[in-house]
Amino acid sequence: MEECFRWYGPEDPVSLRDVRHTGATGVVSALHHIYDGSAWPLEEIEKRNAIIQDAGMCWSVVESIPVHNSIKLGTKERSTYIGWYKDTMRNLAACGLDVVCYNFMPVVDWTRTELTHPLENGAFALRFDAVDFAAYDLFVLKRRNAEASYTSKDAVIAEARFNTFTPEKIKRIENNLIAGLPATERQYNRESFLQAVEEYDGVTPDDLHRNLAYFLGEIIPVAQELGLRMCVHPDDPSFSLYGLPRIVSTADDVRRILSAADDHANGLTFCTGSFGTREDNDLVAMVAEFAPRIHFAHLRNVQRERDGSFHEADHLTGSSDIVAVLYALLEEQKRRQAEGRADWQIPVRPDHGHLLADDIDKDETFPGYSLIGRLRGLAELRGAMHGIATAQRINTKERQA
Incomplete structure (x- = not known):
């Protein structure tokens, strides 16, 4: 898979030089200074892209274009913000960017106490x-x-x-x-x-899904035209907070979203940590079912507790079998290659690393996004991927013999 690393731009305490030292070749980034729902200017996208390319890497995934609250609520203002969203999509495509991650969580994004x-x-x-x-x-x-x-x-x-x-x-x-x-x-x-929160009084999960379906009906035709692959990120955690509806938490949710715009351009960011906060989510089965529409993967692990609490575990240990997920994703890549798909390689990044070693004493780190913890996570994932690939080659030779 294409090994990527998230970078928050020039203000990120982790530099692009640091990112390159991890061995990652792809960068996951966004224009976080333009997060009010307005269109991202072409020149700003070009500027960010040039910075990444000058550092010897590729801007592989846009994470994320924010979805304005009016779109989630379905208010009359949403047409303006959807129009700006489409403008951003066109400007990204003009710069050669083709994978866009987004989320549809009301009010709060990822949440930790x-x-x-x-x-x-x-x-x-x-x-x-x-x-x-x-x-x-x-x-x-x-x-x-x-x-x-x-x-x-x-x-x-x-x-x-x-x-x-x-x-x-x-x-x-x-x-x-x-x-x-x-x-x-x-x-x-x-x-x-x-x-x-009170803006969502009376908004049911069905209401929120209808607003997402409307949004998809507007943007997916544009994505088809531009060759973009949109991939919704699951709720984090994948259950309701503050009584708010959440609609990207289970396999049933994903089925409903993918069928709302049944096209390759309407895809999924498979985040093992987000889906892994629910014991009833079978991650390996979900990869097998949704594999053709998985355009991006976040790989991390959580350790669930009986009362609904959880913490970020090591990338390969915790409540979910990440190695089995990797195996399923690599099998999907083989299938795509056999089909001759241009997008056969799935971009993947380590997520929410631990605060380790020298990073503990640094004046500034972004929670979950310090360097060394994610570097360790990427190294563990890389080792697992190489081990799986080696086992697959050996098995193929044995069958041929």
């Missing part, structure tokens, strides 16, 4: 603590009708946890939950966050 969860080896991981989250939602944020999102038992446990919160812990959790993590579209204070 803890950014420096200590591990046994002294490193730090991202963590979602379901009890801390419920305690914040119920007793700090005091979201209207929040109690409907929890069982009475969960609410009792959350209240007991809340009673242990110090002002410092409340501030830290709130900052992690609503102030904005890397690549998130919006940042909030408590008041503006509640207002944003």
